[in-house]
Amino acid sequence: MTFFEKLGSVDRRWIFLFIAVAVTIPLLTGRSAPVIPSPIVQHLFDAIDALPPGSRVLLSLDFGPSTVPENLPMASAVARHCLKKNLALYVITIWATGPPIINTLMNDVIRADFPDKVYGVDYVNLGYKVGNQGVIQALNTDFKGQYTMDAGLGKDLAPQPTSRIAMMKPIGGLRDFQFIVPIGSGFPGVKEWVQFGGDVSGVDVGGGVTAVEAPLLYPYYPQQLSGLMGGLLGAAEYEAALTQAYPEFGESAKVALVRMFPQTVAHLVIVGFVVLGNIAFFAAKRRARKR
Amino acid sequence: MKRGIPIAITFLVGISLVIAFFVPHAPFDSLDRHIPEYFNIIAAFAFVLGGGNLLRVHLTRITRRDHEWAYSIVTVVGFLLMMIAGLIKIGQTETGTGINLKADLADPALFFNWLYDGIFVPCQATMFSLLAFFVASASYRAFRAKTPEATILLVAAFVVLVGRTPVGQWLTGWVPPPFDQYLHIPNLSAWIMSIPNLAGQRTIQIGIALGIISNSLRLILGIERSHLGGD
Numbered sequence: 001m002t003f004f005e006k007l008g009s010v011d012r013r014w015i016f017l018f019i020a021v022a023v024t025i026p027l028l029t030g031r032s033a034p035v036i037p038s039p040i041v042q043h044l045f046d047a048i049d050a051l052p053p054g055s056r057v058l059l060s061l062d063f064g065p066s067t068v069p070e071n072l073p074m075a076s077a078v079a080r081h082c083l084k085k086n087l088a089l090y091v092i093t094i095w096a097t098g099p100p101i102i103n104t105l106m107n108d109v110i111r112a113d114f115p116d117k118v119y120g121v122d123y124v125n126l127g128y129k130v131g132n133q134g135v136i137q138a139l140n141t142d143f144k145g146q147y148t149m150d151a152g153l154g155k156d157l158a159p160q161p162t163s164r165i166a167m168m169k170p171i172g173g174l175r176d177f178q179f180i181v182p183i184g185s186g187f188p189g190v191k192e193w194v195q196f197g198g199d200v201s202g203v204d205v206g207g208g209v210t211a212v213e214a215p216l217l218y219p220y221y222p223q224q225l226s227g228l229m230g231g232l233l234g235a236a237e238y239e240a241a242l243t244q245a246y247p248e249f250g251e252s253a254k255v256a257l258v259r260m261f262p263q264t265v266a267h268l269v270i271v272g273f274v275v276l277g278n279i280a281f282f283a284a285k286r287r288a289r290k291r
Numbered sequence: 292m293k294r295g296i297p298i299a300i301t302f303l304v305g306i307s308l309v310i311a312f313f314v315p316h317a318p319f320d321s322l323d324r325h326i327p328e329y330f331n332i333i334a335a336f337a338f339v340l341g342g343g344n345l346l347r348v349h350l351t352r353i354t355r356r357d358h359e360w361a362y363s364i365v366t367v368v369g370f371l372l373m374m375i376a377g378l379i380k381i382g383q384t385e386t387g388t389g390i391n392l393k394a395d396l397a398d399p400a401l402f403f404n405w406l407y408d409g410i411f412v413p414c415q416a417t418m419f420s421l422l423a424f425f426v427a428s429a430s431y432r433a434f435r436a437k438t439p440e441a442t443i444l445l446v447a448a449f450v451v452l453v454g455r456t457p458v459g460q461w462l463t464g465w466v467p468p469p470f471d472q473y474l475h476i477p478n479l480s481a482w483i484m485s486i487p488n489l490a491g492q493r494t495i496q497i498g499i500a501l502g503i504i505s506n507s508l509r510l511i512l513g514i515e516r517s518h519l520g521g522d
Contacts, residue, residue, distance in 0.1 A: 010431070012428040015424070015427050015428045015431055016424045016427075016428065018427075019423055019424050019427045020424075023423065033456075033457045034457050034460070035457055036460060036477075038477065038481060039481070040481075040485075064415060065411065065412040065415040065416060066415035066416060066418060066419035067419065068412075068416070069416075097411075099396070099397065100397070100404070100407055100408070103397050129331070130331065130334050130335045130338065131327075131330060131331035131334040131335070132334065134327050134330035134331050134334055135327075135331060137327040137330070138327035138328050138330070138331055140327075141323070141324040141327075142324060142328070145328065146328075146331070151397070152395065152397070153397075154395055154397035154398060154399070155395065155397075155398055155399075158395060159395070211455070214484075215484060215488045215492060216492060218484055218485055218488055218489045218492060219489055219492050219493040219496055221485075231455070233455050233456070260456070260457070263456065264456040264457055264458055266423060266427075267452050267453065267455065267456045267458070268456070268458060269427065270426070270427045270430050270431075270452060271449060271452055271453060273427060273430065273431040274430050274431060274434045274445070274448075274449070276431075277431045277432065277434065277435060278434070278435055278436055278445070281435045281436070281437070282436075
């Protein structure tokens with residue numbers, strides 16, 4: 001077997017090893033990657049940044065633990081941005097796996113970075129509601145009917161009727177929000193929020209999805225979708241825009257930017273293997289022609 | 292009768308909702324407002340139905356010793372354990388470990404959350420992380436410039452892979468305007484996503500939408516009856 005033939009049939013375990021090393025070492029360094037926001041992410045950032053203080057933003061975390069590394073930095077960046085801009089933040093989920101993720105957002109981002117913000121006045125956790133896109137459709141006309149109770153803050157604050165929560169008073173339906181930000185990784189997700197939420201209520205929608213789902217959402221941009229964060233890069237771009245506009249946010253607001261470094265190295269390793277595979281393929285083809 | 296009533300209900304509800312969408316006046320506007328609430332109630336019952344169905348399918352496989360029946364034991368045990376832990380809220384109470392029906396489900400002291408954080412989260416994260424290894428291995432084997440079509444796919448994949456990282460910026464950030472619009476890799480990657488990808492996706496979505504409309508009409512008019520268990 002020639003060198004090129006060997007190159008063309010590398011054992012997959014070597015590839016696995018290279019990927020493991022390519023991800024682990026950069027991850028351990030903790031370095032962040034320099035990222036410039038793309039227009040589609042910058043539009044989302046600008047749309048939220050342009051909202052006047054007091055505007056109501058609905059943030060829906062429609063994903064499970066498997067995509068937390070991609071999706072949670074998006075949700076964290078949007079939550080930080082909204083609270084920094086003094087917007088009223090309503091957090092919900094239409095995924096059964098969503099409530100623990102909301103708790104993480106509440107404890108690790110909102111309560112940790114904004115201790116002066118008041119639950120029920122500046123932000124609220126409305127928890128999970130079963131019904132997929134049916135919930136979105138019902139929220140259009142009867143928001144409080146769907147959410148008669150909030151989800152509270154775990155041990156620190158028990159669930160209470162939403163009629164007692166100040167920031168729930170002006171909410172009748174989705175049209176009472178100024179912006180909807182779904183962060184999703186499948187069905188129901190951003191697409192359903194556009195089709196059943198934004199299009200019906202007339203409220204602007206802009207969100208974030210995993211990298212594999214992003215190409216499916218491009219047809220909705222820019223008319224039905226104000227902007228989109230696609231995968232970890234999308235989250236990193238939003239963080240870059242946020243930390244550039246508000247430098248007071250420290251390293252804790254650069255989660256995706258730090259994770260972009262291992263992803264970059266992993267992409268380069270994959271590109272390297274693709275190039276090697278093609279060199280081997282053409283060498284073998286040339287050799288066969290000579291014979 | 293067994294088929295006639297469901298078909299009549301489907302027809303009446305379907306036609307009413309189509310009218311409600313185009314005629315936002317009484318009595319149709321209230322239909323549009325209330326029927327989604329019924330949908331949510333039915334969806335909640337579907338959880339119970341889904342759970343019952345899952346148990347039925349896997350218990351049958353276990354009792355029949357079907358192919359890979361041992362995995363069904365894991366499914367049934369996992370399902371029952373998670374459901375019981377969530378329903379009766381086993382966990383740390385003020386007097387020690389026990390049942391605390393008044394506890395909030397978000398309480399980290401609950402066994403339910405221990406199962407979620409300790410088993411469910413790592414299992415899902417592991418399964419998703421494995422994709423990185425398989426994508427790398429599959430790309431190495433599949434992305435070969437064997438035909439012109441495969442070469443186009445290869446070049447597009449290369450541009451998007453590099454364009455989705457800061458490397459694209461490092462490699463071609465020096466390209467001056469107006470050439471940067473097409474020679475700058477991140478711009479090229481964005482062009483692939485927003486022009487050829489968008490055209491393809493939009494075509495597929497329009498096709499799917501037309502398919503949904505025709506299938507919905509077949510259901511409403513009672514032409515499509517397979518959901519009733521017939522032909």
